[in-house]
Amino acid sequence: MTATTHSPLLSEAGQAVERHWRELAGRRRLYTIGGIVFMVLAMSGSLWFANESNAGKFFDRLPYLFDFVGQMLPRDGWEIWRALFDLPSPYDDGSLKYNYPDGRIYLTETFYLPEYFYKMLETINIALVSTLIGFGFGFVLCFLAASNLTTRRWLRFFVRRFMELLRAFPEIVIAGFFLAVLSIGAVPAIIAVSIHTIGALGKMFFEVVENADMKAEEGLRAAGANWTERVWFAIVPQVMPNFLSYALLRFEINVRASTIIGAVGGGGIGEALRLSISRTHEAKTLAIILLLFCTIVAVDQLSAWLRGRLVGRQAFEFGRGG
Amino acid sequence: MTETEASAIVARHTDVFQRPLLERFRAALIIAAVALYMVFAWWLFAVGQVISGGNWDIAGSYLADWVSYEVRPDIEYDGDALDVSFPRFSPLGDDPKPDWVVTETATVERRSATTSAAAGAGSGQTSGAGFLGSLDTKPAAKDDGGFLGAMPSASTPPETPTANTAPAEPVATREEAIVSADVSFGGDTHIRVQPGFVTVTHKGETLELDIEEQIAVNARGPLPDWASQRAPGSKVIARFGFAGRAEIEDDEVKIRRRFLGWENFFFDTRSPYWGMSAGQVLGTILFGDRIEEGRSNLAVAWDNIVNNADWQHGDVWLKLLQTIVMAFAGTVFASLLAFPLAFAAARNIMPNRFINHLLKRSFDFLRSVDMLIWALFFTRAFGPGPLAGISAIFFTDTGTFGKLYSEALENIDDKQREGVRSVGAAPSSVQRYGVVPQVLPVFLSQSLYFWESNTRSATIIGAVGAGGIGLKLWEAMRTNQDWENVAYMVLLILMVVFVFDNISNMLRQRLIGRQ
Numbered sequence: 083m084t085a086t087t088h089s090p091l092l093s094e095a096g097q098a099v100e101r102h103w104r105e106l107a108g109r110r111r112l113y114t115i116g117g118i119v120f121m122v123l124a125m126s127g128s129l130w131f132a133n134e135s136n137a138g139k140f141f142d143r144l145p146y147l148f149d150f151v152g153q154m155l156p157r158d159g160w161e162i163w164r165a166l167f168d169l170p171s172p173y174d175d176g177s178l179k180y181n182y183p184d185g186r187i188y189l190t191e192t193f194y195l196p197e198y199f200y201k202m203l204e205t206i207n208i209a210l211v212s213t214l215i216g217f218g219f220g221f222v223l224c225f226l227a228a229s230n231l232t233t234r235r236w237l238r239f240f241v242r243r244f245m246e247l248l249r250a251f252p253e254i255v256i257a258g259f260f261l262a263v264l265s266i267g268a269v270p271a272i273i274a275v276s277i278h279t280i281g282a283l284g285k286m287f288f289e290v291v292e293n294a295d296m297k298a299e300e301g302l303r304a305a306g307a308n309w310t311e312r313v314w315f316a317i318v319p320q321v322m323p324n325f326l327s328y329a330l331l332r333f334e335i336n337v338r339a340s341t342i343i344g345a346v347g348g349g350g351i352g353e354a355l356r357l358s359i360s361r362t363h364e365a366k367t368l369a370i371i372l373l374l375f376c377t378i379v380a381v382d383q384l385s386a387w388l389r390g391r392l393v394g395r396q397a398f399e400f401g402r403g404g
Numbered sequence: 405m406t407e408t409e410a411s412a413i414v415a416r417h418t419d420v421f422q423r424p425l426l427e428r429f430r431a432a433l434i435i436a437a438v439a440l441y442m443v444f445a446w447w448l449f450a451v452g453q454v455i456s457g458g459n460w461d462i463a464g465s466y467l468a469d470w471v472s473y474e475v476r477p478d479i480e481y482d483g484d485a486l487d488v489s490f491p492r493f494s495p496l497g498d499d500p501k502p503d504w505v506v507t508e509t510a511t512v513e514r515r516s517a518t519t520s521a522a523a524g525a526g527s528g529q530t531s532g533a534g535f536l537g538s539l540d541t542k543p544a545a546k547d548d549g550g551f552l553g554a555m556p557s558a559s560t561p562p563e564t565p566t567a568n569t570a571p572a573e574p575v576a577t578r579e580e581a582i583v584s585a586d587v588s589f590g591g592d593t594h595i596r597v598q599p600g601f602v603t604v605t606h607k608g609e610t611l612e613l614d615i616e617e618q619i620a621v622n623a624r625g626p627l628p629d630w631a632s633q634r635a636p637g638s639k640v641i642a643r644f645g646f647a648g649r650a651e652i653e654d655d656e657v658k659i660r661r662r663f664l665g666w667e668n669f670f671f672d673t674r675s676p677y678w679g680m681s682a683g684q685v686l687g688t689i690l691f692g693d694r695i696e697e698g699r700s701n702l703a704v705a706w707d708n709i710v711n712n713a714d715w716q717h718g719d720v721w722l723k724l725l726q727t728i729v730m731a732f733a734g735t736v737f738a739s740l741l742a743f744p745l746a747f748a749a750a751r752n753i754m755p756n757r758f759i760n761h762l763l764k765r766s767f768d769f770l771r772s773v774d775m776l777i778w779a780l781f782f783t784r785a786f787g788p789g790p791l792a793g794i795s796a797i798f799f800t801d802t803g804t805f806g807k808l809y810s811e812a813l814e815n816i817d818d819k820q821r822e823g824v825r826s827v828g829a830a831p832s833s834v835q836r837y838g839v840v841p842q843v844l845p846v847f848l849s850q851s852l853y854f855w856e857s858n859t860r861s862a863t864i865i866g867a868v869g870a871g872g873i874g875l876k877l878w879e880a881m882r883t884n885q886d887w888e889n890v891a892y893m894v895l896l897i898l899m900v901v902f903v904f905d906n907i908s909n910m911l912r913q914r915l916i917g918r919q
Contacts, residue, residue, distance in 0.1 A: 125736055128729040129794075135726055136789030136871065147785040204448075211445045214438060250901050252860070254867045254874060255894055258881035263463040269454045342776045345868050346878065352776065356868060359780045371777055378772045 154364050161365035166373060168196040171365075179363045198354060198366075198373050205350035206377070208271050208343075209336035215272075216279025216336075217329045220245075223280070224287030225313050230296060242288075249281030257343045271348030275339050283332055290324045291317060323392045330385040330392075337381050341374065468646060469887035473667040477505060477587070479597050480656040481617050484512045485581035486597060495714075497673035504661070508584040513577070587659050589647040597657050604642050604650065606630055613640060613652055621654050666888055668714050675708040715889065720876060724896055726790040727872035731858040734797025739851045741802050746809030747835065753813060764810065770803025775865055783869040793870035797858050804854065805847075812846045813839065849912040856908040859901055873897060 092100055133140050156162060157173060164171050164182050171180040185197025195203075225231050227241040253274045260270035298316035307315070344352025351374060358366040414421045426433075446452065473495050480487040488507060490500055587595045589606075596603040604611040611631055612624040620637035627633060631642040639653040648661040670685075671677040676695045677685050689701045696704050710718035748754045749763035778796035786792045821838035829837065866874020877893050880886040 121736070125733060128733045132726065132729050132733060132790035132794055135722065136791040137787030138789070138791070140786070140791055143786045143791075150785045207445060207448060211442070211449075214442065250860075250898055252863050252874075252877070252894060252897055254864050254877060255881070255890060258878065258890075259463075259466065262466060262881065262884055263460065264454050264458040267454055268449045269451055272449065338774050338776070341774060342864055342868070345776055345780070355777065356780060359784060371773065374774065374777065375769075375772050378774065379768070382772070 153362060154367065156365035156368060162368045162372065165363075165365040165369035166196060166198060168194070178361065179366075182366075198351065198370055201349075201351040201354050202373055202377055204268060205340050205344055205352065206337060206381075208268050208275065208340040208348070208350060209333060212272050212275035212279050212340065213329055213333045213336050215276040216283045216332065217325075219276075219280040220283035220287050221325065223284045224291055225317070227284065227288040228291040230292055230294070231299075231309075231313060231317065241284075245281045245284040245288075247281070248277050249285060251277070251281075253278050253339065253343060254346065257346060257348055261347050266347045266349070268349040271340055271343040271350070274343055274348070275336050278339070279332055279336060283328060286328045287321070287325055290321045290328070294320045327389040327392045330389050334378075334382055334385050337378060466884070466887050468662060469885075470891040471666075471888070472646075472662050472664045473888065474648065474660050474662050475500075475502065476661075477659045478656050479585050479587075479659065481599055481615065482581070483617075484599050485583060486585055486599060488582060488585055495667040495673070497678065504588040504590075506586040506588070507582045509580050510583045511578060512581045512583065587650075587661070589644050589661060591647075593644050593647060595642075595650050595657065595659070602652050602657060604631065604652070606642065606644055611640075611642070615652070615654060618655055621652055666715075666892070668712070670712070671705075671708050672713045672715075674713070677705055677708060715892065720873070720889075720893060720896065723871075723873045723876045724893075724900065727793075727862045727866060727874065727897075728859065728900065730790045730793035730797060730862040730866075730870070730872055731855060734794045734862075735801060735851060735855040735858050737794070737798045738801035738805050739847070741798075742805035742809050743847065745802075745806050746813055747839075749806060749810040750813035752816070752818070753835070753839070763806065767803040767806035767810075770799055771807065772803075773799075775800040775861060776868065779865040779868055779870045788869045788875065789871040791871075793862055793865060793872060796865055796870060797862065801854060801858070805851065808850050809843070809847055812843050812850075816842050845915040849916050852908040852912050852915075856901070856904045859904050863897055 138146075156165075161171060161173075163169070168182045168186045170183050174180040186194040187197065187200045188194045223241055223245060227238055227245065229238060232238050232241075256277055257270050257274035260273050264270055294317050298320070299312050302312045302316050340348065340350060341352040341355075344350035345356040347353065351370060355367065355370045355374070358370060475490070475494060475496055477488055477490050480489070486507075488505060490496065492498075494500060496502060583599065585597045587597070589595070592608065593606045594604070596605075600615050600617070602613040602615060604613070606628070607630065609628045609630075611628055614622045614624065616622070621633070621640050622637060623631075623633070623640065627640070630644065631640055633640045637654075639651055641649060641651050643649045646662060648659070650660065651658040668678065671680075677688065680688065685705065688695075689705055692701055695701055699707075745763055745767075749760055749767065751757075751760050754760060775796050778799045779792060782792035782795040786795070816839060820842060821834055824834050824838035862870075862872055863874045863877070866872035866876075867878040869875065873893055873896070877890060880889045880893065
């Protein structure tokens with residue numbers, strides 16, 4: 083830096099400061115360089131390992147990536163439209179690839195729901211049911227885990243660990259277990275997503291409860307209210323907007339999660355997507371991706387709007403991955 | 405308070421005491437609506453039907469498999485004698501002689517033709533599972549004259565399944581054979597098998613069964629509530645809770661005895677260390693003679709653990725490392741790419757509105773096309789493995805980070821930038837000294853948070869083909885027999901998530917301080 087050129091003019095004390103500053107800057111630089119070297123080593127090691135253990139090598143497969151993108155293009159743009167709305171295709175040769183009208187779900191004699199819309203609705207319903215179940219159980223559990231409402235330490239400890247376990251337990255294992263017991267379908271997906279949701283929402287809820295204003299609770303306590311009455315009349319009205327907005331956020335995540343669980347056998351649009359990608363039905367794949375994309379954007383926007391109305395513009399985006 | 409005072413308060417605060425009907429019953433209405441929706445969902449997904457159609461018996465045994473293992477000897481009736489056999493890959497190794505199966509031998513006359521019929525009639529075992537695995541004419545090295553003392557004398561085995569092809573001549577031979585087997589299930593639970601007659605004792609009750617070979621199983625007296633029979637004469641299933649169960653059929657008794665624990669966790673049955681206690685293993689490694697030429701005992705032990713056939717430790721660890729690498733590399737790449745892009749997308753830093761919008765919409769696109777879609781897409785492109793996972797996480801998180809970073813950039817304090825600019829710094833220096841110090845801790849903390857949550861996501865997308873422990877987990881679950889391996893992998897995943905959670909929390913607290 084330019085400061086070093088002035089050093090001869092500095093007083094004794096000034097030189098001490100200067101020396102000290104240099105030491106600090108040097109140490110800081112050392113840490114930065116050390117950190118960068120460590121990251122570079124870790125990254126190159128990781129990438130080498132990933133490449134070695136992959137079925138296809140990165141540089142061998144790279145040209146095929148674009149081939150694959152080319153394969154994803156349908157014969158004409160309207161095919162996506164036809165696949166999406168189950169309209170008959172002019173290329174229909176009796177194969178699974180072009181049998182769009184077969185998937186129609188007739189609600190009345192003439193009015194039908196296209197297959198992928200039905201599957202998408204199924205996925206959304208899985209997400210909604212799981213969110214509601216998670217909300218219900220999380221709502222009950224969170225008051226038991228909050229330190230300002232539950233004085234018994236062992237109960238709090240037990241409830242918190244229980245919720246942590248529900249949250250950290252891989253969803254895929256719960257889904258796999260119930261798929262084995264109940265056979266393929268939406269119910270295993272609901273169970274798996276719900277269990278994760280109870281843990282995730284419960285944790286967020288009890289943090290909200292712990293930050294609640296306790297004055298109302300004290301007032302009720304002074305009037306002789308019991309625990310349930312205190313929670314219901316003093317805490318719940320305060321925390322409800324936050325609870326709802328977290329539940330909406332969770333709903334967004336659950337739509338994605340139930341799509342993924344669907345892909346491993348949990349029914350809904352995820353399964354349709356996995357099948358059509360693996361069978362290279364390009365028009366169907368693109369139709370599903372388009373539908374999924376629009377739905378996710380719509381759900382995100384709707385939930386952001388509702389959350390904005392509930393709690394004002396608070397940044398809840400952070401923490402969505404949990 | 406008098407009544408007039410109370411009514412005065414009510415009159416003054418009508419908005420509190422006389423709320424509109426809708427508002428008063430809002431909570432009840434919402435709850436009713438949710439309940440109605442749940443009924444609808446119950447109907448839509450046919451929940452009742454699915455749950456009642458579920459195989460809950462199997463669910464119990466799958467759950468028990470998480471922490472225990474079964475040993476499955478079959479006792480076949482063979483004329484006047486019995487055959488005790490274990491499946492080939494029994495957790496007790498080849499030729500097991502467990503002390504809970506007590507057999508008595510006697511000299512019997514038997515005809516070889518009947519045995520081939522009995523062997524042929526064996527129920528749905530996979531071919532090559534070796535019914536008579538225990539009779540594989542082992543050299544008498546293990547001969548201890550113990551419970552199956554008749555075994556060595558069976559060097560002319562009655563009939564192996566391979567001999568079925570030869571036309572069986574009814575030749576009568578006299579030999580030592582098992583005439584009675586007593587299987588203990590711990591406690592007072594016993595099964596005593598004799599040709600034509602089986603006694604089951606459990607909870608102080610005794611069930612006596614007459615066996616007409618190949619024809620029927622008939623109980624003497626009523627069945628206790630722990631035993632069941634679908635139709636008269638068909639097989640009787642006796643359930644002893646966790647200890648296991650027994651199926652008494654008209655041609656054999658299938659024993660399923662369950663033991664708590666993970667069997668052969670370190671050494672499989674082919675390892676020279678198999679069956680040793682921890683002290684013995686340590687002793688052999690430190691002081692024992694070399695088991696194999698050219699390799700130390702420690703190397704042999706390590707090799708046997710890593711290549712354990714039941715638990716596949718080496719492969720599981722490798723797959724777990726793949727998952728960790730997927731999350732790590734994906735997150736780092738996404739952060740690196742999102743960092744410069746976020747500057748271009750932030751309105752207060754890049755004045756060009758068109759570029760702002762273009763970048764923000766592409767972030768939204770990357771984020772909204774789900775990680776699953778990216779994972780399926782890249783699995784097709786790169787083949788199954790961590791490359792697909794890295795790419796999927798990279799694409800999704802570039803969108804997420806771009807959005808989060810550019811929002812953080814738009815919320816910075818402008819004074820620092822003005823200060824740096826006012827001394828005449830170049831635009832790049834303004835960003836470096838005026839902006840980056842403010843946002844870097846936030847950026848890093850967000851990346852760390854997602855690194856940890858991506859470790860979890862990487863497990864899930866692994867199952868659709870993106871490699872790592874997710875795929876391994878999924879394969880283990882699909883077989884429906886390796887639930888103890890699933891439990892092991894879940895435990896490893898939980899440990900990794902726990903450790904990463906703590907590391908990420910610790911680093912974040914050091915970066916941004918305790919909130």
